[in-house]
Amino acid sequence: MNRLHPFSAVTMAIQQAITGFTLPFFLVIFLSSVTDVVTTTWAFVLAPAGLVLGVAYALAYYYRFEYGMTSDTFDVQSGVFSRRSREIPYGRIQNVDIARGVVQRLLGLAVVSIETAGGGSTEAALRFVSEGEANRLQRQIRKRTAEVKGRQREPRPSAADESTTTDEEPVEPRPDKPTSPRGADRGREVADEIGPAESSEASGYEVDRRREQRLFDLRSRELLLYAFTSFRPAAVAAVLFLFFLATDTILEYFVAIAQPVGGPEDLETGTTGSYGVLTLVSFVNGLVITYLLSVAYTFATYFGFRLSRADEDFVYERGLLQRYSGSIPAEKVQSVTVTDNPAQRLIGYAGLWVETAGYGPDSSAGSQSAVPLAKRRRVYTFTENLTDVERPRFHRPPTIARRRYLVRYSLIALAIVAVAFAVTRVTVLERWYLAVAVFTAVPPAAHLRYVNLGYFVGEDHLVIRRGFWRRRTTVVPYYRIQTVSTRRSIFQRRLGLASLLVDTASSRTFSQATPTIYDVDLEDARDVHETGRKRLQSALRERARSDDPGFSVDFT
Incomplete structure (x- = not known):
């Protein structure tokens, strides 16, 4: 088992000392103001005692925090009074993030965060380890995670195969793992270039970086x-x-x-x-x-965003003051979303985001940027190559939906006028009737919402487009769908409309809403629901017969 960097003890001691000193100090000041039992002189005794206890607790926590790697799990043991032991199977690890602030980079330190699928927060955080140790952990965990997934996808040999196979039989090399100097022998070449004086840890890290295939760099423009x-x-x-x-x-x-x-x-x-x-x-x-x-x-x-490929993972790095480095396993990707806003559409640009099954550094919704911004045609090509989705031909909701939006925005405009009138009643402001001008925005708002809605039911993917201020076009493979639910409000029932919510395994928040097909005819909603259910079953059966991860990491 390993310990954190000694600097961790220093930082924790400072933090706990500040907490241990200020908490009793302000508590004594407060209690002395409401009761005569406690006097301010107590602060001169309790505050230094709290400082000493805080430092002692930090040092004890540092010496009792240990981590290590086994053949199957990443283990973490922590706790001073209550001992906690965690064994994280490599198969559940989704991402190993490395974060380095300005001070940490000057000191050669890093924070390693280990996230697992389905979690809403970091499973384990090592604060702090050396930069070399962080790179080693990221590389080793990624390697062992890939080995576990490879064993899970390997077909079990039949009894006849087991009886005829011996240890002396030659093993054919995998076509995607060449044994040329660019493949297995590349490690020895890099080791010779680095020299015998360098550690194997540095050599392994350089090999890992050189094997990465660069997919995208965010240029300065x-x-x-x-x-x-x-x-x-x-x-x-x-x-x-x-x-x-x-x-x-x-x-x-x-x-x-x-x-x-x-x-x-x-x-x-x-x-x-x-x-x-x-x-x-x-x-x-x-x-x-x-x-x-x-x-x-x-x-x-x-700043400095770049996306690379490492085996079956997307590897990203970004940040000016706080430098992040992490990976996105292709098999954890639930859906892919192309985003743009009016300004970006005006100049012909868009972005590409992926939704993963669990925690992500960009947001608690597990949403991570694969391409922050690029030419729209390039982003669409990325999306098609990444998901193998056919070119969508979007279907819009019926025109009666536009009337619904017209009524909805008219009610919002009426509420704004009412608020303006109420403000003039209780303040010195006048001319509340000027707020009536908001009604001029109602027709274009209803139209823009309507024309930016659409859906496409493909052979292998469901594509959903919605939003104007931030338009999102989401590609969801059928095998990633968890549930498809039909919802109808009172007004939708009167108009014969319905909305379909397509949920995947990704964790979502209020700002990252579930992909929804809004305000389609009830019969169309039922057809999409039934088609999605049937193609989901077909996709699951087809994937059970293959080891295709579903998303291609070579999407350039």
Whole structure:
């Protein structure tokens, strides 16, 4: 069994010392203000004692945390008072992530996260190990996981085969595993190039990197386009955090920049018009700041993005400040989604995402980017080669669905007008009737929602397209479908419509909704439901007779 890097003990000791010191200190201050039993002098005793206990706990945790690799499992033992032992079978491991921040890269350290299929969080995290140890673990676990999957796919020999097969029989080499210098002998060549002074660990890592086949590199132009044409919801949370952290300073800034265009002199004095100008200026500035934060976040996240192939896995690396490295097993991919927004469609670009069965670093939904942004034609070619899907011919919902969206958005516009009227009743703002202008957006909104819906029932895949602001075209192989459910609201029943939800094994969140075929005729929904059920059974029987992983990792 191995221990973490000694720096782990230092970081944990600092964290626990801060917690152990501040918690009793503030607790004593609070209790002394509500009762006479506790005095502030207690803090001078309890706070240092908490600091010592925190450091002691961190050191004990470090010395009792061990990890190791066996022939079948990756084992982790941890815990100070309550001992916990975990044995993670290689067959369940989906991803081995390596994360390195700026400080960690300077110190040559890394965080290794091991994720398993079906999990919503990291199964085991090693915080911290050396960079060389992280690369070794990633390489060895990936190798043993592939061996386990290979044994699972190997057909069992019959009794006749067992009786005629001997140890002396020659074994034919696999056609995809050449024994030329580019194959098995490549390791010896690289070892000779590195030299005998280097460790076998470094040699193995170099061999692993050189055997990777590069599939995609995000160029600087594409990175900038992706940063400026996408939006990250995390930027909104960052702006709200900054506002609550420095509310007075930000308000003073908004007042100062609003004054030249008619804003109030201060927040206490002003007219209705000046307050309106201040509100408009503050809103515009808030949007600009949020957008710039989103651009910076996207740029830092996907800087240096590259995707490679290693055996039957997709291997990715990305990040400027926080560098990530991990893999996406092809057999864990549940569906593939092409995404684009209006700005990206305008310049002819799109992105490619894959949904995996479990946790992913990009989101808790297990969604990971294979191609953040590239030319639309190139992304569609990637998708067709990756999934072997035929060119879809989309069917749209009936035109009555567009009327439904027209009514829906009209009700939303009416609600906006009602809110504007209520605001003018309780504030100094006037002219609530200007909000009626939102009704002009209702017809185009209903039309754009309608024309961006579609579905295609192929021989081996179901393709679903939906969304306008972020249009998603999802390719789902029939054998990956878990359930197909038909749902009908009160309004859909009146119009004879239905929606089909196609669920796979991937974990999803509110932001990553289940692929849905919206508002089709009830009879069409039943036909798609029945066709999907039959082709699912056929696909499962066909896959049971072969070892095809379903997704090709050589999709360039």
